[in-house]
Amino acid sequence: MSDSQVTIKLTSDEALVLSDWLEKLQMTDRSRVVDDPAVWAPIHRIAGTLDKSLAGLFAPDYDQRLEAARRRPRPEED
Numbered sequence: 001m002s003d004s005q006v007t008i009k010l011t012s013d014e015a016l017v018l019s020d021w022l023e024k025l026q027m028t029d030r031s032r033v034v035d036d037p038a039v040w041a042p043i044h045r046i047a048g049t050l051d052k053s054l055a056g057l058f059a060p061d062y063d064q065r066l067e068a069a070r071r072r073p074r075p076e077e078d
Contacts, residue, residue: 008046012054013069019050019057020066 010018022043025033034040051057056065 011075013072014074015050015054016056016066016069019047019054022047022050 025043026047034043056062059065
């Protein structure tokens with residue numbers, strides 16, 4: 001098996017919404033949501049990458065930014 005990497009591209013809105021959801025997921029009873037321990041390594045990696053790249057996570061208006069991102073239209077799927 002090769003060690004090639006996969007790149008995922010998200011809009012900033014998608015990244016913000018996904019980051020918020022992943023944070024909630026990580027705070028739940030994990031075994032009820034994801035029963036395969038192998039899945040948690042990539043989930044943590046994605047969440048960590050998003051946390052590092054989203055400047056507004058700790059902004060005072062984070063809740064408003066998140067809500068605005070949820071309301072904006074989504075790009076068409078490729």
